[in-house]
Amino acid sequence: MASPKARIIFRKGVWEENPVFRQILGICSALAVTNLMTNTLIMGLGLIFVTAMSNATVSALRKVTPDRIRMMVQVLIIASYVMMVDIFLQAYLPEISKALGPYVGLIITNCIIMGRCEGYARVNPVWPSFLDGIASGTGYALVLLTIAFVREVLGFGSVFGVRVLPEGWIPWTIMVMAPAGFFMLALFIWVAYTVEKRTTRPKS
């Protein structure tokens, strides 16, 4: 596996084809779990694991899987990995499992995973597919963590549960609620596009 290729996969997954702010996929969970950094991190790690493993599995089976049942096979594979994550969280991180609630199960329907399986893993070898899964998952996790950082700082005055703002800080309740997820995501997309425009202009 040549490393330049891996770099391209990562650049695409994290920035150029970032699933959240380029393709606007996986928004449901992006809005729901981003009010605390810890939950967001676990959700991101879960998604990286599921996307990478599903991609690798779909890719490994790509030559034997009959085309007309490939969707069923993909859903089966994704659902199995998600259930593994869910069992793991319930057994070893019960507090976080409770906080994430139904959103762990909903990873199954996260369009990012299905999209990567169908768009990449189905036609590429195992190792690049695995890397692609990690890259897309990382792209998702980074955007969510950025949003969660702002929401947790303003909404709770803390980062990863550690107080960073002085005691007198009045929390912005709106930041804890779902609408703030929409605002922050929109702002994030705006900033990301502005930054990109500024960096590409000198070239043209």
Added chain:
Amino acid sequence: MKGRVFSVIYMFALSLVFTSVVSALNVLNKDRIRHNEALRLQGLVLSVLNIAPSESVSQAEPAQLFSQRVREASLGDRPLYVGLGPDGSTVVGYAFPVSGPGFWGPIAAMVAVDPQIQKILGIAFYRHSETPGLGGRITEEWFQKQFQGRPLEVPPAGMRFFYLKPTGTARGATELDAITGATETSRRLEKFLDEELKKTVPLLLDLKSRKQV
């Protein structure tokens, strides 16, 4: 035709493999998950009985405190947790689970009442699948706190224990602020809470009068 048969066999084999792996993992971790759930329940009982505040329970090991301060009994077909004082013999309250249908799925709550069974010590909703941000807000502090200290008199026929009213219009001891936008959850909650309390409170009074708890 041959391709179709292969597809069916392939899908079957693959499902078998994946479900086996997931089931195996589930079986391996079942005890651990059950243990976690038991710990959570113990913490919940301690916090509704006001024996230990909910924040400190999650950090300290609740199992030990639970074994010292709570005696397990039964109330009809459900468990009854008898809260004991620091001396380990005086009763400080009774806690029991109630449950009923919510909007999307069952809602379960733990109710704690004082030793005289005259008022509510605390209530905590611990399992539900209501809409996050709307019905899901029943787990919020302000909503659960409203129940604290409410009288527990069995209401006359045709009346309910508690009524959930639009925010700001709740008057008197039996009316509480509902969650804005969660009409269905409120309606169902009010109904099952009433039914469950009408079932359990007389049972508890009866048990107490016969000095069995």
